[in-house]
Amino acid sequence: MNILRMYRSKKYLRRLVLSFSVLVLMLLVVFSGTLYFNAEKIILTMQREANTKVLSQIKFNMTYLNDVIQRLAMSLYYDNDIIPLMTASEDSDIFDTLTKRSRIDKFADYTPFIHSIMIYNAKTDRFIWGGDPAVQERDAPIYGALRALFKGTGPLPKLQMVPMSLSGDRSRADVFSIFKYDAFEYRQGESVFVLNIRPQWLFDNMKVMNQLAWQENENVFILADDGRILSSDPVAPPMDEAFKKAMLTHVHRQPAADTGSFNYSLGSKPKIVNYLNTGINGWTLISIQSYETLVSKADSLKTTSIVLTAVFLLLALLATLGISHRLYRPLGKLVSFVRQDSDDEAGPKPPDGDELSYMTGIYQETRNRLLLARSEQLTSRHIVRSYSIRTIITDGAALTRKDLIELIQAQKLRMDAEGPYLLCVMKLDEPDGASGREDDPDRRLLRFAIANIAQELLARTYAIETVELKHDHVAALIGMPDASAAALDRIRQEIAGIQAIIATMYRATFSAALSDGIPEYRLLHGHYAACLQQLRYTLAFGRQAVITPSMIRDNLSSAEAALPPELEKKLIESMKSNQDEGFEKTLDTIFAFIASLNYEYMVYMVLHVLIVMRQAIKEINASRIVSLPGERGDINRKIMDCATLADMKLMLLDVYRGMNESKRSPEEERSEILVDAIKDIIVQNHADANLGLQMIADMMKLSPDYIGRLFKKQAGLSVAEYINDARLRQAVHYLEHGDYTINDLIERIGFGTRSNFFRLFKNKYGTTPKEYRIKRNLLE
Structure with a gap:
């Protein structure tokens, strides 16, 4: 119980033990499984190769036998005792025939692989035989089968082994018959x-x-092209049509391949089927072997692997416990030490008892406290430094x-008390001229x-x-040992690079x-005030300007407060004569002035130019039939x-262009x-039936x-059409x-005839x- 309680309270130790155990188990399972599956694969491959060798040897024997039998058949066919029997007529010497038949019979009996010899005489339609007693009866089933072949329309194979049955059962192969005749085709x-x-x-x-093979096959037999199975024991080979079809499908699918194998289930048992093309009469050698028999060899290896895996796993678990405890020992000591010296605020123990989570919480809490203290220290130091x-x-x-x-010295400022200095005051440009909020996060x-x-x-x-100052200003106090013009120009280029x-x-x-x-620090406040004054001249120099005292020296000394009369005159004349280029050139000259x-007079002077333009527009309207439209929006604001x-x-150019866009020729006005007067006359007098052009x-x-x-030109329709349209709208x-009523309505709107009103x-x-009235009433 103490051991279980220890592992329950130490989750990280449990994870170590479980991780190592699972890792070892996975490795053992993977290695054992790989060994088992590879062994099974190797066994199957070796067995396929052995089966192929066995089938190849059988094929060689069959080829040799086929060659021997063909030579024997050719030799017998041309024998002097055989030829007369094939060509003899009814009146042939019976004793001579019996003597020759006796020789044939003895030859068949003395040759172990010959069952019998038959001679079919087409002239007498009789068979002469010798050999096994099964063919010595005239009514034996084989003779009927042979006559059917000889008198049938199908081809008769020549010098090929044809399976024949002695009992009339076509599924049996009691003998292999070889036919020889003179013609190329029978x-x-x-x-x-x-x-x-x-x-x-x-x-x-x-x-x-088959018995000499490494693993004996269950069945070895011959499969003919027509699906017949040739075997000494026709019951032993599988006879179901599905197997025959599958076998023929595999053989015919790869006609160029002489050999192959596939898996097939006969009943509920899987089998390995190997086949080899003999090249004789379209026969294929088939061997069937139990899959379970082969796999049983691998199963023994699997059993051994399982036992070894279990033993190694037990040993690995014992080793894992020892290794895990040794790895956990430093962490356990550290956790115990932290728990002794930590209070509740330093990070409570997580409910799941994970030591690493607990240590992480302690570390994060401590780190956050240190960062907070450092941040407060840096903030306070930055505030004091900025204030200084x-x-x-x-x-x-x-x-x-x-x-x-x-x-x-106290604030470790990067400046020399002896000077000299250069002061740069920077201020954000306003896109629309309106001052942004100083506490806006984006501006900060x-x-x-x-x-x-x-x-x-x-x-x-x-x-x-x-340092950041009030009113959106940022000041840079620069130590300048060299205050020459070239040095000031380099500073100006540096500021331009910062702007970019x-x-x-x-x-x-x-x-x-x-x-x-x-030259010295006591003059800084005066130059700071001068820099603020310089920044106001951004109005003249534009956004992203770098303004020096020399650039505004003439502005500060200027006492002008009035626009030259000749510029006012040119501006008014260009507006009245509608000279766009002249107006723009004059406006450029005015703004350069x-x-x-x-700075105090700049905005006032621009407003004065606007007043001059308004006065010019007023004079233009005095001589026009249709006055120019007023300004759009509050131009002053x-x-x-x-x-x-x-x-x-x-802005002033927009006012001028808006005035030009609304201008039209006196003829158009x-x-x-x-046209407006004609429309008013038609609207006021539409009830008069005599109203017309x-x-x-x-x-x-x-x-x-x-x-x-x-x-017609202005309105797009004739006066009569407009009169009718006005009367129809009134109707x-x-x-x-x-x-x-309709009649009263016609009289009120001025239509002369009822038919004309209805038509229009x-x-x-x-x-x-x-x-129309009925439909409107229904809708309402």
């Missing part, structure tokens, strides 16, 4: 020499050869040199990426510290402001939201007004032909919302007015 009325061979000699030879850098940049004038040195990630990439790349050459990396990796852009060389102004002057210029022309004081052509309205209504709506 013809009725021709005499035949018949030599009957005892089959027992052949079958005994087959039996003796921000203090140096924004309030360095309040620090003494001693305080600065202590701060650098981008600021972090900018600070880290700048720190990584610039630290290869310079002493640098980066951020644009490629994060699909975002930022602008940067670089200060001049700063705006880009040179102080959109301009204020633009991040750069280039975006603002595109006049035609549109006339002439009436409308009189009312408008214009030519009917001119009005007709103009209306539908009355049918749906009034109770007027049906052409347009596919039904009569009455049917």
Whole structure:
């Protein structure tokens, strides 16, 4: 019980024991199974080879016997005693015939494998025989079978062994008959020499050869092409038709192959069938052997394998226990040590008692505590470090040199207290000009990426510290021993490379402001304020700009606050004359002027240009029949939201292009007004039966032909067609919302005749007015 309790409480030890045991068991089973199956395969292969050798020897004996018998038959056929018997007539000397017959009889008796000799005389239609007494009776069944062959229409084999029965049972092969005649093919009325061979000699030879085999076959017999089985004991071989069919199928399937084998079940017992083509009369030698008999040899090997496997398994289990305990001993000591010194918070023992899971829990809990403590330490250190850098940049004038040195040493800052420095302030560009939320996670990630990439790349050459500041700014304090123009240009190129990396990796852009060389730390706060001022000029220089003090020096000194009058005049004239190229060139000149102004006047000046454009559109509308449409959307707000002057210029170009798209020629506008007036006259006077082109022309004081052509061109249909269409629409309205009779309705809409109204209504709506009203009422 103590052993079971120990294994129940130590799950990992149980796994070790089970794993080793299962592994050993699998190896033993695989090796034993492989040995058994390979042994069985080898035994079957050896037996097939032995059977093939036996059948080949029998085939050789049969071929030799067949050759001897053929030579003997030829010799007897041409014997001087045989020829007269085959050609003698009725009046032949009877004594001479008996003498010759006696010689034949003695020859057959003295030759052990000859059963009998028969001579068929076609002239007398009689048989002369000699040999075994079974053929000495005239009414013996064999004579009837021979006459049937001689007088039949089928071919008579020549010098081939033909199985014949002495009892009339065609399934038996009591003798093998060899026929010899003169013609190439037998013809009725021709005499035949018949030599009957005892089959027992052949079958005994087959039996003796089978007994000499490595494993004796159950049956060896001959299968003819017609499915007959030739054997000394016809009961022993399988006689079912299924076997014959299977055997013939295998033989005929591979006619080029002389030998082969296959498995076949006779009853409920599997058999191995080997066959060999003898090349004699289409005969095939068949041997049948029990599959179980062969496999029994492998079964003994299997029994031995099972016993050995069981013994080795028992020994392996004992060895596994020892090995598992030795492997578990260090882990067990470690688990016991941890359990003694661990508390509940360090990781409770898992309910399944798995020692490794328990140790993993202890390790993870301890690791998490260490990581948390380290993270808190790093966070606190990063906060203090960032605060120190921000203090140096924004309030360095309040620090003494001693305080600065202590701060650098305490926080291990990469900067020299003696200077000189270069300050770079970076800010994310806004896609649409609107300021993003500073606490947005994506923006925090981008600021972090900018600070880290700048720190990584610039630290290869310079002493640098980066820090995130308020209002989405990232500052880089760079130690610059050499503050020459060439060194500042290299820094600018480095910043441009960082911008390209951020644009490629994060699909975002930022602008940067670089200060001049700063000789000492007390001047940092002033240059920081100047960098913030420089960043505002991203409006003029565009996104992803790197702005230096020299680039905005003219802007800061500019006091202009008004647009030159000649530029305003050119802008208005290009709009009125519809000169697209002139307008764009003038707008480019205006925005180049705006880009040179102080930042405080830039947006105001763009709005002033918009006011000038509105005034030009107002003057254009004063001389037009149809006024140009107003601006789409709040243009003022959109301009204020633009991040750069280039975006603002595109906005003003859109206003101009929208004005041009809506412009039409005075002729088109006049035609549109006339057509709208004609439509209004038709709608107001549709009930007047006299309403027509002439009436409308009189009312408008214009030519009917001119009005007709103009209306047809603008509306796509004639005035009369439009009048009918307006009256039909009014008719539908009355049918749906009034109770007027058809006659009243015709009078109200101005149709002159009832038939004309019905015809036009049906052409347009596919039904009569009455049917239309009934259908609408049913639907409602």
